[in-house]
Amino acid sequence: MKLNSLRGMQDILPEESHVWQHIEENARGLLELYNYNEIRPPILEQAELFLRSIGEDTDIVEKEMYIFNDKKGRRVALRPEGTASVVRAYIQNSLFNNPSPQKFYYIGPMFRYERPQKGRLRQFHQIGVECFGIAAPSVEAEMLWILKQFFKKLNLKNLTYEINSLGCKKCRPSYKESLFNFLNHKIENLCSDCQRRFVKNPLRVLDCKVPGCREVLKDVPVMIDFLCNDCKTHFFGFQKELEDYEIKYSVNPHIVRGLDYYTGTVFEVTTTMLGAQNAVAAGGRYDDLVGYFGGPKTPAAGFAIGMERLVELSKDNLSIESKKPIVYVAYAGKGLDREVKRVISEIRKEGFIAERAYEDISLKNQLKKADKLGVEWVIIVGEEEIKSSLYKWKKMKEGTQGEAGLEEIIKLLREGR
Ligand code: ATP
Numbered sequence: 001m002k003l004n005s006l007r008g009m010q011d012i013l014p015e016e017s018h019v020w021q022h023i024e025e026n027a028r029g030l031l032e033l034y035n036y037n038e039i040r041p042p043i044l045e046q047a048e049l050f051l052r053s054i055g056e057d058t059d060i061v062e063k064e065m066y067i068f069n070d071k072k073g074r075r076v077a078l079r080p081e082g083t084a085s086v087v088r089a090y091i092q093n094s095l096f097n098n099p100s101p102q103k104f105y106y107i108g109p110m111f112r113y114e115r116p117q118k119g120r121l122r123q124f125h126q127i128g129v130e131c132f133g134i135a136a137p138s139v140e141a142e143m144l145w146i147l148k149q150f151f152k153k154l155n156l157k158n159l160t161y162e163i164n165s166l167g168c169k170k171c172r173p174s175y176k177e178s179l180f181n182f183l184n185h186k187i188e189n190l191c192s193d194c195q196r197r198f199v200k201n202p203l204r205v206l207d208c209k210v211p212g213c214r215e216v217l218k219d220v221p222v223m224i225d226f227l228c229n230d231c232k233t234h235f236f237g238f239q240k241e242l243e244d245y246e247i248k249y250s251v252n253p254h255i256v257r258g259l260d261y262y263t264g265t266v267f268e269v270t271t272t273m274l275g276a277q278n279a280v281a282a283g284g285r286y287d288d289l290v291g292y293f294g295g296p297k298t299p300a301a302g303f304a305i306g307m308e309r310l311v312e313l314s315k316d317n318l319s320i321e322s323k324k325p326i327v328y329v330a331y332a333g334k335g336l337d338r339e340v341k342r343v344i345s346e347i348r349k350e351g352f353i354a355e356r357a358y359e360d361i362s363l364k365n366q367l368k369k370a371d372k373l374g375v376e377w378v379i380i381v382g383e384e385e386i387k388s389s390l391y392k393w394k395k396m397k398e399g400t401q402g403e404a405g406l407e408e409i410i411k412l413l414r415e416g417r
């Protein structure tokens with residue numbers, strides 16, 4: 001029987017995992033400079049957490065959740081996103097008692113039962129950040145700045161920054177009413193999904209990609225024309241900050257995001273390089289969510305970057321240091337295992353990736369293996385070498401060779417680095 005991985009869930013093999021590691025190390029380094037610290041919530045949570053925060057008539061909750069009963073009949077779900085878990089952890093661990101702002105980042109897998117295609121998987125990975133405790137737009141402006149710095153580090157170009165405001169509890173109802181009235185006359189021109197959305201959550205209609213719906217939406221009223229004074233001030237403040245950071249952005253009043261908890265600022269970073277799956281990162285403010293889950297009223301904002309799309313975009317632009325072995329330690333003769341271990345461990349201690357034979361094979365075959373591995377150096381340990389403490393070394397590419405003590409060999413390796 002041949003067992004394969006599940007549809008939409010892929011192995012990240014070593015050749016590519018080096019790219020992942022490079023991206024993750026850069027993310028950690030950068031985020032920690034901004035005082036974001038890592039949080040690692042569990043991957044499985046009570047389903048309720050996502051059902052209640054993401055919103056019932058969103059794509060994620062409606063069709064994309066991995067949700068099932070555990071052995072005790074508890075309703076659980078594989079997390080489809082990170083924010084809800086971080087909010088839960090923030091409240092459960094009373095992190096609001098720590099000095100504000102509390103800033104977290106996470107890196108890890110997310111699960112959504114979507115139709116797998118290029119750039120869209122059922123297990124995918126996100127790097128995300130969440131900042132709790134600050135209501136000012138300087139937080140989300142800095143987030144876009146961080147994203148810009150990060151993408152620059154990864155040599156990414158052709159990125160577009162789009163922003164919008166979704167208003168708040170005060171101003172959104174009157175907008176929804178106006179949207180409802182507008183769509184009400186045009187229901188028959190909407191796609192079947194949007195006809196359903198119209199009843200349950202008309203805001204969702206705004207980011208429908210179906211051409212017929214886009215046509216209907218041409219002169220749809222937009223939220224930013226309905227913002228209350230507070231939301232307006234916030235949105236202008238945000239834009240002013242982006243100008244300070246010299247981030248080129250555009251206001252796209254159709255961005256509504258696929259999650260219901262957002263309030264005020266939302267943003268998306270897209271690329272022209274990935275075809276249909278063009279969103280690389282997205283986020284926004286969710287000032288009501290902590291309070292909604294029973295924590296103290298706490299303004300908050302966050303974003304998440306899609307790792308697979310990032311890897312796809314950056315893997316050809318990055319020159320990543322090879323993780324291939326540099327040295328092969330071979331033996332000529334029997335009973336030399338101890339000496340091989342001693343020599344190779346000294347070499348590894350110096351930080352060189354080193355490989356050896358683990359079983360009894362001829363020197364000729366060891367050299368063949370070394371050649372296949374593409375090592376730069378072979379060190380040969382034999383009876384003679386142990387006696388004289390001088391080892392044979394061979395530089396593979398140049399074909400040069402000689403004899404030297406271990407210290408001398410390490411010096412040679414260092415010089416070649
Ligand atoms: P999309 O519009 O592509 O469905 P989304 O709005 O559902 O994205 P978010 O929930 O905002 O995505 O997640 C943030 C980022 O995570 C996205 O911008 C994208 O890069 C990535 N992402 C989301 N869903 C997937 C998926 N199924 N496979 C791979 N990456 C994904």
Ligand code: MG
Binds near residue numbers: 059258
């Ligand atoms: Mg989606």
